[in-house]
Every structure is written in structure tokens, then in C-alpha cells.
Amino acid sequence: MSVPLNAETIRDAPKVLLHDHLDGGLRPATVIELAAEGGYGALPSTDAAELGHWFLAASHSGSLVRYLEGFGHTVAVMQTADALVRVASECAQDLAADGVVYAEVRFAPELHVEQGLALDAVVEAVLEGFRVGTALAAEQGRRIRVGCLLTAMRHAARSREIADLAVRYRDVGVCGFDIAGAEAGFPPTRHLDAFEYLRQQNAHFTIHAGEAFGLPSIWEALQWCGADRLGHGVRIVDDITIGEDGSAKLGLLAAYVRDMRIPLEMCPTSNVHTGAAASLAEHPIGLLRRLRFRVTVNTDNRLMSDVSMTSEMTALADTFGYDWSDLQWFTVNAMKSAFLGFDERLALINDVIKPGYAALQA
Numbered sequence: 001m002s003v004p005l006n007a008e009t010i011r012d013a014p015k016v017l018l019h020d021h022l023d024g025g026l027r028p029a030t031v032i033e034l035a036a037e038g039g040y041g042a043l044p045s046t047d048a049a050e051l052g053h054w055f056l057a058a059s060h061s062g063s064l065v066r067y068l069e070g071f072g073h074t075v076a077v078m079q080t081a082d083a084l085v086r087v088a089s090e091c092a093q094d095l096a097a098d099g100v101v102y103a104e105v106r107f108a109p110e111l112h113v114e115q116g117l118a119l120d121a122v123v124e125a126v127l128e129g130f131r132v133g134t135a136l137a138a139e140q141g142r143r144i145r146v147g148c149l150l151t152a153m154r155h156a157a158r159s160r161e162i163a164d165l166a167v168r169y170r171d172v173g174v175c176g177f178d179i180a181g182a183e184a185g186f187p188p189t190r191h192l193d194a195f196e197y198l199r200q201q202n203a204h205f206t207i208h209a210g211e212a213f214g215l216p217s218i219w220e221a222l223q224w225c226g227a228d229r230l231g232h233g234v235r236i237v238d239d240i241t242i243g244e245d246g247s248a249k250l251g252l253l254a255a256y257v258r259d260m261r262i263p264l265e266m267c268p269t270s271n272v273h274t275g276a277a278a279s280l281a282e283h284p285i286g287l288l289r290r291l292r293f294r295v296t297v298n299t300d301n302r303l304m305s306d307v308s309m310t311s312e313m314t315a316l317a318d319t320f321g322y323d324w325s326d327l328q329w330f331t332v333n334a335m336k337s338a339f340l341g342f343d344e345r346l347a348l349i350n351d352v353i354k355p356g357y358a359a360l361q362a
């Protein structure tokens with residue numbers, strides 16, 4: 001007799017998060033307090049509940065400009081070392097309270113230098129925040145491990161510099177690299193020198209690809225750049241044909257992604273908000289899970305989409321009828337795909353994840 005699945009019980013299940021943006025996950029009250037401290041007067045509201053609604057409405061609006069406006073506000077209040085420490089600490093605490101046992105949180109250092117912080121100082125502040133937040137969570141009996149990914153913006157020209165930063169800080173909490181930003185017009189191949197450098201350094205990276213833009217973006221990320229994982233990757237379904245009998249025929253690229261067990265960092269609710277999927281029920285995650293791609297479940301932007309790992313998994317269970325074994329499958333997939341040493345991944349799977357789900361299914 002297994003424990004029934006609902007938001008409360010799913011919160012207690014061990015979860016792994018690979019795709020979460022630091023500047024997309026602030027607490028509304030923190031945005032307001034940091035804005036007041038830093039003299040930032042452009043927030044649409046100084047009431048936490050109202051501001052939270054504003055972010056969600058902006059992400060739902062169907063307008064990318066309005067969606068990005070939200071990041072304008074969060075990034076504006078993340079320009080000092082103290083602010084970055086606080087935001088990162090709260091991020092670790094919030095994820096731990098959500099039952100996340102391992103997370104890789106990403107941010108773009110180049111976006112946090114408007115008030116003169118050096119790139120190194122940005123990274124050090126965020127790492128310090130994760131240390132503080134992890135320790136505070138442990139005091140509450142919540143064990144979490146948080147690593148970070150350094151993101152370079154695809155429209156900018158600092159990727160080589162950010163890649164160097166990721167390599168220099170890899171032994172102290174940075175576990176990989178990412179590029180993010182508008183896909184159309186900014187192919188990942190613009191950053192080949194950064195990817196080449198990372199490969200030479202035996203470093204790991206993921207690339208946002210196949211979210212809004214189609215197969216060419218995924219193909220370039222894998223076959224030109226050598227990405228270890230795909231951020232989103234939802235458009236891989238464009239290379240899958242479903243026959244009238246329900247059978248699936250995979251094209252060469254989709255077959256490659258599945259055969260090579262390329263992890264897909266899927267963020268279903270975020271995709272619905274940005275229009276990359278029409279609804280949760282129509283989200284490609286249903287098909288890709290059925291075809292046993294290396295699917296993982298992620299939040300993307302917890303503030304903008306008003307989601308958590310718990311709400312995301314609960315929504316998927318409600319929509320697709322997933323049970324504990326499905327949620328464990330997503331979680332083990334994510335842990336296997338983490339940019340963490342093999343022995344440590346294995347330890348988390350065998351000592352934390354499997355016993356956690358076994359208890360729920362007992």
C-alpha cells in the first residue's frame with residue numbers, strides 16, 4: 001500500500017533539479033527589500049503578494065518583452081555581494097524545504113557587474129550564499145547539495161571569459177557552464193571557442209536549445225558544440241513521427257539523442273508560459289517519457305512561473321497519471337545526468353533517492 005501522491009507527500013520525496021535560474025527564483029519579499037536597500041524604484045509593486053502576481057502575469061502574457069522585464073527587476077536588485085549572498089542562500093533554503101536533495105542552479109555572472117563587482121566577486125558571493133543556505137537548511141534537518149552552472153548570454157561576446165571562470169572555480173562549487181538567451185539569430189556555434197576550451201579542460205556544459213527554436217538548434221548544440229545536456233530540448237519531438245497505430249518513428253537526430261542518453265532538462269510549466277508548449281497535457285514530456293528518452297523535470301524560473309519541484313511533479317502526476325515509480329525514474333535520470341562525480345551520484349541514488357521512494361511505495 002503506497003503513500004498517495006499529492007503535493008504534501010511529493011514534497012517529502014527526494015528530488016533533483018538541474019535547470020533553475022538564480023535570477024528567476026527570488027522570493028517576492030526579498031526583491032522588495034533589496035530594491036529598498038539599493039534605491040531601486042522601478043518595481044511594479046512593493047506588496048509581496050501583488051508583486052508575485054505581477055511576475056506570474058508577465059510570464060503568462062505571451063509577450064517575451066514583458067517576460068524579460070521580470071528579469072530586469074530581479075537582476076537590478078542582484079548587483080552587490082550582500083544581495084547575491086542573500087539570494088543564493090534563500091535559494092538553497094527554499095529548494096531544501098521543497099525536498100530537493102541535489103540542485104545545479106545557474107546564473108550569468110556578466111549580468112551582475114553593473115555596480116562594479118568583478119566577475120570573480122559575483123561567483124564568490126553566490127557560492128558563499130549557497131554555503132550559508134545549505135548550512136541553515138541542515139539546521140532545519142533538510143540536507144541539500146547545491147552546485148552552480150555559470151551561464152554566458154548567447155547574444156553577448158563574453159562566453160570564452162565565462163568558460164574560463166567556470167574552469168577556475170570548478171573545485172569550489174561550480175560544476176559546469178551553460179549558454180542562455182534568445183535562440184533565434186544567435187546560434188550556439190557563435191561560442192565555439194568557449195566550448196572547445198571547456199572540452200580541452202574536461203569540463204561539462206549544457207546549452208539552452210530546442211526551446212522556441214527547432215531541430216537545427218539542437219543539432220548544433222550537440223554535433224558542433226558537444227553539449228553534455230540540452231536545456232529544454234522539447235523540439236526534438238519535431239524529429240519523431242507518430243503512426244496511426246501510436247508507434248513512433250525516430251529521425252536520425254532524435255535517435256541519436258535517445259541512443260546516447262542525452263539528458264533533456266525539461267521545464268514543462270515554463271514552456272507553457274513562454275508558448276513553447278500549448279498546455280501541460282500537450283507537452284512533449286508525455287511522449288518523450290513514454291519513449292524513454294533521458295527526461296528530467298525542472299523548474300526553470302520558480303518566481304516567474306510560480307512553480308517548485310513539488311508543484312511541477314504534482315502537476316505532471318495529475319496530467320499524465322504518473323505514480324511514484326515514474327517520479328523516481330525522473331529523479332534518478334536527473335541524478336545520473338548531474339555534473340557531479342560518478343561515485344557521488346551513485347551515493348545519492350543508492351543512499352538517498354532509492355530509499356526515499358521505497359519508503360513512499362512500501
Ligand SMILES: [Zn+2]
Nearest residue numbers: 021208231300
Ligand atoms: Zn532556462
